[in-house]
Amino acid sequence: MSNAMHESDESLVDQPSPESDLEALQTKIVRALEGKVVRKDLTQLVKGNAVVPTYVLEYLLGQYCPTDDEDLIRNGVEKVRQIVRNHYVHRDEAELVKSTIRQQKEHKIIDRVSVQLNENRDIYVAAFSNLGIRGVEVSEEVIEQHPKLLTSGVWCIVDMAYLHTEEARRSPWIIERLKPIQMGSFDVQDYRASRSQFTTDEWLDLLIQSIGLNPATLSRRNKLYQLVRLIPFCERNYNLIELGPKGTGKSHIYSEFSPHGILISGGDVTKAKLFVNNNTGDIGLVGYWDVVGFDEFAGQDKRVSRGLVDIMKNYMANRSFSRGRDTMSAEASMAFIGNTDRSVPYMIKHSNLFEPLPKGYYDPAFIDRLHFYVPGWEVDKLRNEMFTDGYGLIVDYLAEALHTLRGEDFSLMAREHFELDASLTKRDRDGTMKTLSGLLKLLYPNKQCPKDEMKRLLEFAMEGRKRVKEHLLRIDETFEVVDFQFSDRESGTVTAVDTLEFRQHQKLVAAYESDADRATGTSALVPDLPTKPDGESEEAAPVLESGTQVEVMENQKGISYETLFAPYLREATKIEIIDPYVRAYHQVKNVMEFCDMLLRTRPEGDEVDVHLITGADTDNQDEQEQFLDELSDSLAGTGVRFTYEISWESMHARSIKTDTGWKISLDRGLDIFQPPTNRFDRGRVNQKARRCKPFEVTYLRDEDVSLQKG
Structure with a gap:
C-alpha cells in the first residue's frame, strides 16, 4: 500500500x-515580494489589547512596514501603533471617542460597520459595533460599492463627522468617507x-x-x-x-x-x-x-x-x-x-x-x-x-x-494522470477532487505541479474524504462500501488509501465491526506490524516474512524500536547499524534507546556486540565523537558491547544487519520519531506515544551473511 x-x-x-x-x-x-509581505511578529507588537482582526493590522503594517530595514520597521511600527491608539475604537472608550468627534467636528475611526435598510424611511442606516451608535445614514453609492456592509459587518476606516439637528428622526452622526480595510x-x-x-x-x-x-x-x-x-x-x-x-x-x-x-x-x-x-x-x-x-x-x-x-x-x-x-x-x-x-x-x-x-x-x-x-x-x-x-x-x-x-478548477490537471476507482460515489469523488483542487491552488497557483507531488496530494485529499465515509458507514449501514483508491493512467498502478487512525488502530476497528470484510473499508491492507498494547512486552511477537515492506505514515503512533526490531534480533550476537547521520544529540540518543531495547528484550546474562558505522560531521566532529564516546562509556558493563566507526566515504543506505541473517533496511535509520511537543509529552518516556515521521522498513533474510556469528 x-x-x-x-x-x-x-x-x-x-x-x-x-x-x-x-x-x-x-x-x-x-x-x-517587496510590498506584499510583512514581518509577522509585528502584528502582536501593535495589537496590544485591541480586538482587531489580523488582516486589519497587517493592512496598516503593509503600508508602513513593507521592508526589512530595521530603522524603517521601528518607525513604521510606531506609526501603526499611533493609528491604532488614536483611531481604533475600544468599547469602553466609546463615549470619549464620541466626544472627540463632536468637538473636532470630524475624526477618523476604525470600527466594524454593518448596514441595514430602514424600510419606513427608505434609507440605509449603519451601526458601529464598538462605538455603539446606530441609525447613521449611508448613501446608496456606498452600498453599491461595498454590499458586504449589509451583512454582519465589515471592518472599515471611517471619517466621522457630527452635526446636531433638531429633527428627531435624523442622526447627528455623518459618514464623510468610508473605506473597508481590504485590497482595492x-x-x-x-x-x-x-x-x-x-x-x-x-x-x-x-x-x-x-x-x-x-x-x-x-x-x-x-x-x-x-x-x-x-x-x-x-x-x-x-x-x-x-x-x-x-x-x-x-x-x-x-x-x-x-x-x-x-x-x-x-x-x-x-x-x-x-x-x-x-x-x-x-x-x-x-x-x-x-x-x-x-x-x-x-x-x-x-x-x-x-x-x-x-x-x-x-x-x-x-x-x-x-x-x-x-x-x-x-x-x-x-x-x-x-x-x-x-x-x-x-x-x-x-x-x-x-x-x-x-x-x-x-x-x-x-x-x-x-x-x-x-x-x-x-x-x-x-x-x-x-x-x-x-x-x-x-x-x-x-x-x-x-x-x-475560487472560479477555477485545478483538479482537471490530476484527471489527466489519475483515475479514481469506479466504486466511488459522486460525493466521494467531489470531496476528493475539490480538496485536491484547493491544495493545488494553494501550492501551485502557477499550475506547475510535478506528477509525483500531485499523486501525494491526491492521496492526502482522498484520506480526508475517507475519514468521513468510514464513520458514516458506522452511523448508517445502508451506505455502500467503496474502494478508496486510484490508478495511474499511464502505468496502471493502483494506489489504495487508508486513514492514519485506521492503520494505527486496526485491532480496535476489527473489534467494533461484526463483519471482518467491512472492517477494512479498502481493497488492501499494509502488513500488520506485530504490536501489543502499551506496556506489554513484544518478546513473543512473530516475525514477518522475508521481503515484507512496512510503511508508517506521518503522525502515526503505536510504533517503537521493540515493535520494529526485537523479533529479528533475539538470537543475534552481532548487530551492525549503518546510518550516515548519527551526529546530533538526538540522533545519538536514538542509538542509546536502541541499545536499551536490546537489554530489555534479551535474556539476562546474554551479551551482544553492536557496531555503528556513521558519516562524519564535518562541522562538529569533536562534538559527534564526544557524544558517541559517552554512549560507549554508559554501556560499559552492560550486556551491550558498543563500538563505532566514523566513515569519510559517501554513505546513503541505512540498515541493521545481524549475524543470524536478517537485514532490516530503513529509509530513515533510527531517526523515525518527531520531537516532543512539550516538556511533559508522554513520548519522552514512551516511544509508542510519539508521533512518527513517514518511513519505510523492509525485512530481508539471507543465511549467507557477512556478519559471522560469534
Missing part, C-alpha cells in the same frame, strides 16, 4: 524546515509569477509563515492540515469539518485571516441569518461571504432546528436554498469546527468520529455532504515557539489571491 505522505525527495519529508534554510528564505521573500485591486498573473520564483518547500513555508506559524515547528503533514483550513477560501461550496482538542487554532483562520470570511457561533445560527429572511427578502450570510465558519459546533446537548438542518443539507449538496416559491443559490463554503472530549481510540472502539456532533447534525445525509474531515487531534496545540517572526504574505493579499482563484 502506498504511504500517503511518502516522498521520493527526502527534503520534502524531513520533519520541520531547518532553521538555516528558513533564515535564507526570509531574504528571498522580501526581495521577491489584485493582479493574479503577478501572483502566479511570484510562485515560480520559489521551490515547493519554500512556497509551503511562506504560506505557513503567512498565517503566522513557524515552519520549523511543523511536520509536512501538519503543514498540509494548516493549508486545508484555507481551502474554503479558494474553493466554492466546500464543506469542511474539524473536530479535535482545544487550543489548536481552529477558529483563528475563520475569524481573523480574511475579510472574505466570517465566524459565527454554531448555536446562534438561524435560517434567516444564514440563508434568507422571508419577511424582508434579504439574503443571508451565504450570499455575501466566501466562507461561513461555525464555531463551537460540537456538543451533543445543543438544540438545533430541524428545518435549518434540512435547508443546510440541500444547500451543501446543490448550492441552492428556497425562499418561498423561489430558489436561490450562493457560493459560500462552510467550515464546522468544534472540540472533542473523547480520545480517538475510545471513539473508534465504541462509536465513531462524529460522536461529538449535536443530535440535529448527527444525520447521515448531512455528514455525507462533508468533503474533508480534519483530524484535530493530529494538529499540535499552539505554543509560543510555534509563532513565527519571519516574513509572510500580507494576509489581505493572500486572501485576495484565494478569492480570485
Whole structure:
C-alpha cells in the first residue's frame, strides 16, 4: 500500500524546515515580494489589547512596514501603533471617542460597520459595533460599492463627522468617507509569477509563515492540515469539518485571516441569518461571504432546528436554498469546527468520529455532504515557539489571491494522470477532487505541479474524504462500501488509501465491526506490524516474512524500536547499524534507546556486540565523537558491547544487519520519531506515544551473511 505522505525527495519529508534554510528564505521573500509581505511578529507588537482582526493590522503594517530595514520597521511600527491608539475604537472608550468627534467636528475611526435598510424611511442606516451608535445614514453609492456592509459587518476606516439637528428622526452622526480595510485591486498573473520564483518547500513555508506559524515547528503533514483550513477560501461550496482538542487554532483562520470570511457561533445560527429572511427578502450570510465558519459546533446537548438542518443539507449538496416559491443559490463554503472530549481510540472502539456532533447534525445525509474531515487531534496545540517572526504574505493579499482563484478548477490537471476507482460515489469523488483542487491552488497557483507531488496530494485529499465515509458507514449501514483508491493512467498502478487512525488502530476497528470484510473499508491492507498494547512486552511477537515492506505514515503512533526490531534480533550476537547521520544529540540518543531495547528484550546474562558505522560531521566532529564516546562509556558493563566507526566515504543506505541473517533496511535509520511537543509529552518516556515521521522498513533474510556469528 502506498504511504500517503511518502516522498521520493527526502527534503520534502524531513520533519520541520531547518532553521538555516528558513533564515535564507526570509531574504528571498522580501526581495521577491517587496510590498506584499510583512514581518509577522509585528502584528502582536501593535495589537496590544485591541480586538482587531489580523488582516486589519497587517493592512496598516503593509503600508508602513513593507521592508526589512530595521530603522524603517521601528518607525513604521510606531506609526501603526499611533493609528491604532488614536483611531481604533475600544468599547469602553466609546463615549470619549464620541466626544472627540463632536468637538473636532470630524475624526477618523476604525470600527466594524454593518448596514441595514430602514424600510419606513427608505434609507440605509449603519451601526458601529464598538462605538455603539446606530441609525447613521449611508448613501446608496456606498452600498453599491461595498454590499458586504449589509451583512454582519465589515471592518472599515471611517471619517466621522457630527452635526446636531433638531429633527428627531435624523442622526447627528455623518459618514464623510468610508473605506473597508481590504485590497482595492489584485493582479493574479503577478501572483502566479511570484510562485515560480520559489521551490515547493519554500512556497509551503511562506504560506505557513503567512498565517503566522513557524515552519520549523511543523511536520509536512501538519503543514498540509494548516493549508486545508484555507481551502474554503479558494474553493466554492466546500464543506469542511474539524473536530479535535482545544487550543489548536481552529477558529483563528475563520475569524481573523480574511475579510472574505466570517465566524459565527454554531448555536446562534438561524435560517434567516444564514440563508434568507422571508419577511424582508434579504439574503443571508451565504450570499455575501466566501466562507461561513461555525464555531463551537460540537456538543451533543445543543438544540438545533430541524428545518435549518434540512435547508443546510440541500444547500451543501446543490448550492441552492428556497425562499418561498423561489430558489436561490450562493457560493459560500462552510467550515464546522468544534472540540472533542473523547480520545480517538475510545471513539473508534465504541462509536465513531462524529460522536461529538449535536443530535440535529448527527444525520447521515448531512455528514455525507462533508468533503474533508480534519483530524484535530493530529494538529499540535499552539505554543509560543510555534509563532513565527519571519516574513509572510500580507494576509489581505493572500486572501485576495484565494478569492480570485475560487472560479477555477485545478483538479482537471490530476484527471489527466489519475483515475479514481469506479466504486466511488459522486460525493466521494467531489470531496476528493475539490480538496485536491484547493491544495493545488494553494501550492501551485502557477499550475506547475510535478506528477509525483500531485499523486501525494491526491492521496492526502482522498484520506480526508475517507475519514468521513468510514464513520458514516458506522452511523448508517445502508451506505455502500467503496474502494478508496486510484490508478495511474499511464502505468496502471493502483494506489489504495487508508486513514492514519485506521492503520494505527486496526485491532480496535476489527473489534467494533461484526463483519471482518467491512472492517477494512479498502481493497488492501499494509502488513500488520506485530504490536501489543502499551506496556506489554513484544518478546513473543512473530516475525514477518522475508521481503515484507512496512510503511508508517506521518503522525502515526503505536510504533517503537521493540515493535520494529526485537523479533529479528533475539538470537543475534552481532548487530551492525549503518546510518550516515548519527551526529546530533538526538540522533545519538536514538542509538542509546536502541541499545536499551536490546537489554530489555534479551535474556539476562546474554551479551551482544553492536557496531555503528556513521558519516562524519564535518562541522562538529569533536562534538559527534564526544557524544558517541559517552554512549560507549554508559554501556560499559552492560550486556551491550558498543563500538563505532566514523566513515569519510559517501554513505546513503541505512540498515541493521545481524549475524543470524536478517537485514532490516530503513529509509530513515533510527531517526523515525518527531520531537516532543512539550516538556511533559508522554513520548519522552514512551516511544509508542510519539508521533512518527513517514518511513519505510523492509525485512530481508539471507543465511549467507557477512556478519559471522560469534
